[in-house]
Amino acid sequence: MSTPQDVPIRDEPIRIGQFLKLANLAADGGHARELLEAGVVTVNGELEYRRGAQLHRGDVVAVDGVAVRPS
Template identity: 65%
Template sequence: MDEETVHVTDVIRLGQLLKLAGAAESGAHARHLLDEGEVHVNGELEQRRGRQLGAGDVVTVARPEGELTVRLT
């Protein structure tokens, strides 16, 4: 399991965060991850690429090489 911390000053959309954290190569790849049920926000399944995230949110992405956890501060 990999873990990463991302500092945000305001809000960031989930699709943007997935690309920033390296979990998705593009917006289309982010959409695919969400459609396949690979992304959870704060422990709950999330399928909206435009969901706004802020400090305190935790995003978990299931990947073939292992789970990635991204904590926003």
């Protein structure tokens, strides 16, 4: 997995679907949902399936080996 890239967020917490779009890992909300349902998204090393999961600064989100974190 790559070293996590920081993605600035304005408000905390942020929902994972919103964050995936902000980090350019998902094209839109539908794509974010598809990624989550497919089981390819991890948060801090654990699989995440919930679209409404809340992220905080420092959480590491990974999709297909690309890691990002809200900062």
